Amino acid sequence: MNRTSKAGILVGSGMLFVIVWEIRSALGLLVGIDTNPQLYMLLTLAIVGLTAFALAIGLIGVTPETPADEDTS
Amino acid sequence: MSGENTVREIGHDEFDPYGTLALILIYFAILSVMWVFMYFVEFLGNDLTVLA
Amino acid sequence: MNIHNYEKLWLVLAMVMIIGFISTVVYGATAVGIEMVNDEGGTIDSTALEEDDRFAEPRVERVGDNEYEAYVVARQFIFEPDPIEIPANSTLTFYVTSPDVIHGFEVVGTNANAMVIPGEVTELTVELNEPGEYGILCNEYCGGGHHTMEGKLIVQPEDEFEQGGNDE
Amino acid sequence: MSEQLESGAPTFLDDYPKEAAVVKAALWSSFIALALGAVFGVIQALHRTNILRLIDSTDYYTVLTAHGVLMVVSFTIFFLVGLFTWATVRSFDRGVESIRYTWTWYGLMVAGTLMAVVAILGGFVPQTDISADVLFTFYAPMQAHPLFYGGLTIFVIGTWLAGADWFWSWRAWKAENPDERIPLQAFMVLTTMLMWYIATIGIAIAVVVFLLPWSLGIFDQINPLLTRTLFWFWGHPVVYFWLMPAYLLWYTVLPTISGGRLFSDPLARGVFVLFLLLSTPVGIHHQYVDPGIAEGFKVIAMTNTMFLLLPSLLTAFTVVASVEHGARQRGGTGLFGWLRALPWRDPAFTGMMLAGLMFAAGGFSGMINAGMNINYLIHNTIWVPGHFHLTVGTAVALTFMAATYWLWPQLTNRRLFSRPIALAQVVIWFVGMGLMSNAMHVMGLFGVPRRTAEPQYEGFEFVTSFGSITELRLQLAIGGTLLFISTVLFVSNIALSAGAPKLSGLGKPLSEPLSGAHDSPEILDNLKLWFGIAFVLVVLAYSLPLASIISRGGVLGPGVDPVPMIIEPLGATLEPLVASLQPLLGRLAAVVGGVGA
Structure with a gap:
C-alpha cells in the first residue's frame, strides 16, 4: 500500500496551506487580481483538505523504500 | 557513523547533490523575478519619487 | 579544499545576483536620479x-x-x-x-x-x-x-x- | 534508578553534569523570556489590529518594549550562551575551566535582565517613577530609567565573560592539542564571539559613555544621531549573534538528524569567517533615510550588506546538500523524490527545515531592506517586522525550539513529554508565521507603519491594491494567536518532560563531515588574522561617518534636551536605583555562592 505517514501529511498540509494562501498575495501584488478573501480561504482549505485526504487513503503519494520515520530523541 | 536508517553509505566523491542544485536554482529564479518586480514595479512605479 | 562543482556554480550565481542587486540600486541612483536623504x-x-x-x-x-x-x-x-x-x-x-x-x-x-x-x-x-x-x-x-x-x-x-x- | 537503553550512547549530562546544569539554567532563562515575550506579543497582535484591546494604547509601548527586549535580547542570547557552552564543552571534549566562573557570567546576565525588565515593567505602575518605554532601540533623546541602561550593561558584560570562558577552554585545549584543527563547533563559537566583541563596542560606548550618565543627570544634552549610529553599529551584527547559533545547529546537528553528514567543513568555516568580517561594517543600512549622513557612507554600507548575503546563500546550499545526503543514504531517489525520504516525523528535523524554508523567504525581504534607495518604499513600515519575524522570529526561534527537542533529552536523561505535540507545535508556528508575516509584508507595501498602537488615522485611509486592510489585520491577528498557542505548547512540553522517567543512553553522537577539517586550509583557523581584518573593516566603514556626525553636531549634541519616558523628573533617581540594585546583587551573590559551593 502506498501510504504517507500521518506526520508527513501534517507537515505537508501546513506547507501547502501557507504556499496556497501566499499565492493570493502574489496574485494581488504582481498581477493585480483581487480575489475574494473568504472564497480564497475556503479554496485553500479545500485544496489542503483534499490533498491530505488523498494522501491518507493512499490515492496519491508513495512511501520510500525504507520507513521514513524513526525515533531520534 | 550514520543513523540506524541508513540503507547505503555515500561518500563525498560519489555524491552529487543535484536535487539541491535544482531547488536552489528555483530559489534563484524566484529571487530574481521578485527583485525585478519589487524594484521596477512596486518601487519605481510608486508615487513621489525622491529627487534630492 | 574540496569544493563540489555544483557548489562552485552556486557561488558564481550568488555573486552574479549580488552584483545584479547593486547594479539595480546604482541604476536607480544615477539613471532615474533617486537621491538618498543626506x-x-x-x-x-x-x-x-x-x-x-x-x-x-x-x-x-x-x-x-x-x-x-x-x-x-x-x-x-x-x-x-x-x-x-x-x-x-x-x-x-x-x-x-x-x-x-x-x-x-x-x-x-x-x-x-x-x-x-x-x-x-x-x-x-x-x-x-x-x-x-x-x-x-x-x-x-x-x-x-x-x-x-x-x-x-x-x-x-x-x-x-x-x-x-x-x-x- | 535509571533504566538502561540497549544501544544508547552516554548523554551530555552523563559526561558533564556540572556543565549540563548551566546549559539547562540558561535554556530555562531563555524559555521564560520566550513565554513572557509571547504573552506581550499576542497582546500587541490583537491590539494593533483592533480585534481586542485589553490595555490602554499608551501602555502598548510598554508591552512592545518588553516584547522586543525579552525576545531579541533575553530569549535569543540566553539560548546562545547555553548552546555555545554545550557546543564548546562537547567539541573540545573537556569541561569548563572553572564552573564557578561559568555561573558568575550566567548570574550577571540574569541580574542584568531582571534590572532591565523591572525598568520596563515599571511602565505599568504609575506609582513608581521607573519606566523605560523606549522600545528595543532606545533612541535618545527618549530617556529611560537608569536601571534599564544599567541592566543592559551588566547583561552585555555577562556575555563578554561568557565568551572569555570559551576562549579559556580553547587555550587550555590548544595547550594539550597543539597540532589539531579547532573542532568545527568550537570554531563557530569562537568566530561568533569575536564578531560580538567588535559589535558590542558600539553599544558599550552608546550606553556607558552617553546614555547611562545622561540618564543619571551627569550631563543633560546628547547627540541623538551619534547614539543612534552607535546603536546600529551593534544593532545589525546583533542579528547575526541571534542567527549564528541557528547556523551552528544547521551545520552540525541538522545533517546528523537527517541521516547524513555535513557536506563541507571548509565551507562552513569560510562562512563563519565571512560573518566575522562583514557583520559589523553594515549597520548604516538601517539609516538609509537618516539626515546627517552623506550618501557615500550609505553606498558603502549597502555594498558591504549585499556581500553579506553571500555566506547565507552558501549556507543554503551546503545545508540542503547535507540534508539531501541524508535522504539519499536513507534510500531517497529522484530529482525531488528524496525529500520524501526525510524524517518528517521528527519534530527537531521538521522544525529546523521549516525554519530554513522561512529563512529563504525572509532572505528575500532582507534583500529589499538592504537595497539602498528601495528602502524608501518600506522604511519603518510594518514590512520590517514582517521581515524579522521570518528571520529572528522563525529561522532563529523555530530552530532553537526544534533543537531543544533534540538536545533536551541529552541534558536531562529524560525523554520529551510528547513528540506528536512537538511536531504539531512546529507546524503551527510555521502556519502562524506564514499568515502573520505575509500580512505584515503586504500591509507594509501599503504604507502601514510599524511600532504603533493604533494604525488607523483620522485624516486618511490606507489604500490597498488588493484585499482590504481589515482582512490583512485579521490575518495578522490569527497568525499572532497561532504563534502564541505554539509557544504555549512548546514551553509546556518542555516543562512536562520533567515528569518523564529517567533513562540512560539517550546520547546522540554527531556525524562527521563528508569533507572534513583536514580539507580546509590552515589559514581559516587563524583567528587573530580574521579578527584583525574584521577590526580594520569596521574602522574603515565607521571612522569617517562617526567623525562627520561628531564634527556636525558635537559629542554632546546640537542642543537636544532629554525627553524622559518617565512620569517624574529624574531628580531622585539614584536612590531608587541603589535600592533596587541591592536585592538583585544579593540574589546574584546567593546564586553564585550557592552554586559554587
Whole structure:
C-alpha cells in the first residue's frame, strides 16, 4: 500500500496551506487580481483538505523504500 | 557513523547533490523575478519619487 | 579544499545576483536620479527653533515658478503646518526637523519616507504632478501619543491654488 | 534508578553534569523570556489590529518594549550562551575551566535582565517613577530609567565573560592539542564571539559613555544621531549573534538528524569567517533615510550588506546538500523524490527545515531592506517586522525550539513529554508565521507603519491594491494567536518532560563531515588574522561617518534636551536605583555562592 505517514501529511498540509494562501498575495501584488478573501480561504482549505485526504487513503503519494520515520530523541 | 536508517553509505566523491542544485536554482529564479518586480514595479512605479 | 562543482556554480550565481542587486540600486541612483536623504540639510539648535527663520513659523513658501519649500516641524504629536498645501505640477522640497525626539516623516503610500532627528534637518525633494490628497504619518515611535501623530499633504489643481491663496 | 537503553550512547549530562546544569539554567532563562515575550506579543497582535484591546494604547509601548527586549535580547542570547557552552564543552571534549566562573557570567546576565525588565515593567505602575518605554532601540533623546541602561550593561558584560570562558577552554585545549584543527563547533563559537566583541563596542560606548550618565543627570544634552549610529553599529551584527547559533545547529546537528553528514567543513568555516568580517561594517543600512549622513557612507554600507548575503546563500546550499545526503543514504531517489525520504516525523528535523524554508523567504525581504534607495518604499513600515519575524522570529526561534527537542533529552536523561505535540507545535508556528508575516509584508507595501498602537488615522485611509486592510489585520491577528498557542505548547512540553522517567543512553553522537577539517586550509583557523581584518573593516566603514556626525553636531549634541519616558523628573533617581540594585546583587551573590559551593 502506498501510504504517507500521518506526520508527513501534517507537515505537508501546513506547507501547502501557507504556499496556497501566499499565492493570493502574489496574485494581488504582481498581477493585480483581487480575489475574494473568504472564497480564497475556503479554496485553500479545500485544496489542503483534499490533498491530505488523498494522501491518507493512499490515492496519491508513495512511501520510500525504507520507513521514513524513526525515533531520534 | 550514520543513523540506524541508513540503507547505503555515500561518500563525498560519489555524491552529487543535484536535487539541491535544482531547488536552489528555483530559489534563484524566484529571487530574481521578485527583485525585478519589487524594484521596477512596486518601487519605481510608486508615487513621489525622491529627487534630492 | 574540496569544493563540489555544483557548489562552485552556486557561488558564481550568488555573486552574479549580488552584483545584479547593486547594479539595480546604482541604476536607480544615477539613471532615474533617486537621491538618498543626506547631510545637506545641515544642523540646527533644536532647543531654539523659534529663533530660526525657517522653523519659527512652519510654512510652505514659493521659491520659483513651480518650486516650493515646506518648512515642517515634527513634534510630539503633530506635524506643523497641517495641512501642507501645494499646487499640482510643482517641485516641493521638505525641510523637516524636530524639537523633541526622533520622528518619522512618511507621505503615506509613497516613496517619500524619512527620519527626522533633533538637531538635524531632513531635506527631501519630490515632484507633485497630479492633484490629490495624501496622509502624512510619523513612523518612528515618539512617545505615548505616537499613534495619533498625523498630517496631510494636499495637492490642489493649479487654478484653484491661486484662488485659495496662501500666506503671500 | 535509571533504566538502561540497549544501544544508547552516554548523554551530555552523563559526561558533564556540572556543565549540563548551566546549559539547562540558561535554556530555562531563555524559555521564560520566550513565554513572557509571547504573552506581550499576542497582546500587541490583537491590539494593533483592533480585534481586542485589553490595555490602554499608551501602555502598548510598554508591552512592545518588553516584547522586543525579552525576545531579541533575553530569549535569543540566553539560548546562545547555553548552546555555545554545550557546543564548546562537547567539541573540545573537556569541561569548563572553572564552573564557578561559568555561573558568575550566567548570574550577571540574569541580574542584568531582571534590572532591565523591572525598568520596563515599571511602565505599568504609575506609582513608581521607573519606566523605560523606549522600545528595543532606545533612541535618545527618549530617556529611560537608569536601571534599564544599567541592566543592559551588566547583561552585555555577562556575555563578554561568557565568551572569555570559551576562549579559556580553547587555550587550555590548544595547550594539550597543539597540532589539531579547532573542532568545527568550537570554531563557530569562537568566530561568533569575536564578531560580538567588535559589535558590542558600539553599544558599550552608546550606553556607558552617553546614555547611562545622561540618564543619571551627569550631563543633560546628547547627540541623538551619534547614539543612534552607535546603536546600529551593534544593532545589525546583533542579528547575526541571534542567527549564528541557528547556523551552528544547521551545520552540525541538522545533517546528523537527517541521516547524513555535513557536506563541507571548509565551507562552513569560510562562512563563519565571512560573518566575522562583514557583520559589523553594515549597520548604516538601517539609516538609509537618516539626515546627517552623506550618501557615500550609505553606498558603502549597502555594498558591504549585499556581500553579506553571500555566506547565507552558501549556507543554503551546503545545508540542503547535507540534508539531501541524508535522504539519499536513507534510500531517497529522484530529482525531488528524496525529500520524501526525510524524517518528517521528527519534530527537531521538521522544525529546523521549516525554519530554513522561512529563512529563504525572509532572505528575500532582507534583500529589499538592504537595497539602498528601495528602502524608501518600506522604511519603518510594518514590512520590517514582517521581515524579522521570518528571520529572528522563525529561522532563529523555530530552530532553537526544534533543537531543544533534540538536545533536551541529552541534558536531562529524560525523554520529551510528547513528540506528536512537538511536531504539531512546529507546524503551527510555521502556519502562524506564514499568515502573520505575509500580512505584515503586504500591509507594509501599503504604507502601514510599524511600532504603533493604533494604525488607523483620522485624516486618511490606507489604500490597498488588493484585499482590504481589515482582512490583512485579521490575518495578522490569527497568525499572532497561532504563534502564541505554539509557544504555549512548546514551553509546556518542555516543562512536562520533567515528569518523564529517567533513562540512560539517550546520547546522540554527531556525524562527521563528508569533507572534513583536514580539507580546509590552515589559514581559516587563524583567528587573530580574521579578527584583525574584521577590526580594520569596521574602522574603515565607521571612522569617517562617526567623525562627520561628531564634527556636525558635537559629542554632546546640537542642543537636544532629554525627553524622559518617565512620569517624574529624574531628580531622585539614584536612590531608587541603589535600592533596587541591592536585592538583585544579593540574589546574584546567593546564586553564585550557592552554586559554587
